[in-house]
Amino acid sequence: MFQATPPTRFDLRFTIAGIPVRVHPLFWLIAILLGSGSNNLLMILVWIVVVFISILIHELGHAFAFRRFGQPSHILLHFSGGLTIPESMPWGGGYATVSLTPNQHIFVSLAGPFAGFLLAGLILALGAALGGEIILSSLFGIIPFPVVLMPYGSSLTDIFITFLWVNIFWGIINLLPVYPLDGGHVSRYILIQRDPWNGLRISLWISIITGGVLAVVGIVFLNSIYMAFLFGLLAFQSYQMMQGLTGRY
Numbered sequence: 001m002f003q004a005t006p007p008t009r010f011d012l013r014f015t016i017a018g019i020p021v022r023v024h025p026l027f028w029l030i031a032i033l034l035g036s037g038s039n040n041l042l043m044i045l046v047w048i049v050v051v052f053i054s055i056l057i058h059e060l061g062h063a064f065a066f067r068r069f070g071q072p073s074h075i076l077l078h079f080s081g082g083l084t085i086p087e088s089m090p091w092g093g094g095y096a097t098v099s100l101t102p103n104q105h106i107f108v109s110l111a112g113p114f115a116g117f118l119l120a121g122l123i124l125a126l127g128a129a130l131g132g133e134i135i136l137s138s139l140f141g142i143i144p145f146p147v148v149l150m151p152y153g154s155s156l157t158d159i160f161i162t163f164l165w166v167n168i169f170w171g172i173i174n175l176l177p178v179y180p181l182d183g184g185h186v187s188r189y190i191l192i193q194r195d196p197w198n199g200l201r202i203s204l205w206i207s208i209i210t211g212g213v214l215a216v217v218g219i220v221f222l223n224s225i226y227m228a229f230l231f232g233l234l235a236f237q238s239y240q241m242m243q244g245l246t247g248r249y
């Protein structure tokens with residue numbers, strides 16, 4: 001999501017399967033803030049590890065999908081989550097990225113959330129293999145949501161549920177047709193193919209309306225200032241992007 005940040009000397013750098021990863025120090029700060037609802041130090045630590053692994057797996061999904069289409073990329077984890085950035089390669093005297101077809105863009109966008117769903121499936125399988133009981137709960141009473149109850153005390157259950165919650169809930173949130181979430185890219189590339197003239201504008205309208213509705217749902221029904229702020233901001237950014245389009249068509 002969002003933009004790249006310059007390197008700092010506190011960056012954590014490593015490589016997974018040939019894909020460079022950089023973790024900006026603000027990533028940890030935001031992870032701590034998001035986890036600070038718990039007053040149990042161990043659970044905050046669990047939360048940070050779960051968020052780190054989950055966002056990394058999500059971005060690796062994007063990165064492997066890029067690689068499938070011959071496009072190298074690197075991963076940045078920073079204050080607003082994760083980002084998979086396509087690498088520019090020397091091309092005809094300058095630098096360029098591989099130009100993907102709209103359907104390839106859609107595949108790359110979907111690969112992130114679905115990598116998370118796959119991870120959630122593996123966590124469920126691991127839980128079941130360790131003797132846990134899988135039951136179906138629901139998110140906000142609407143979205144079916146599997147949880148695994150472990151027999152050996154509650155802390156393992158908490159870890160599994162945090163993993164499932166982050167990957168399933170954020171995966172679904174990411175699929176919403178709001179810029180610049182993955183679902184926003186999917187809706188853009190679907191609509192541009194259907195209507196090259198107005199597709200981008202329509203996708204921005206969908207982003208503004210969905211973002212606005214979710215901001216209201218967040219504050220009124222879910223009592224989440226964070227969700228209201230995030231989607232309110234994204235709706236406003238989409239509105240600004242649409243203003244930028246005026247006159248270009």
Ligand SMILES: [Zn+2]
Nearest residue numbers: 058112113182
């Ligand atoms: Zn993504």
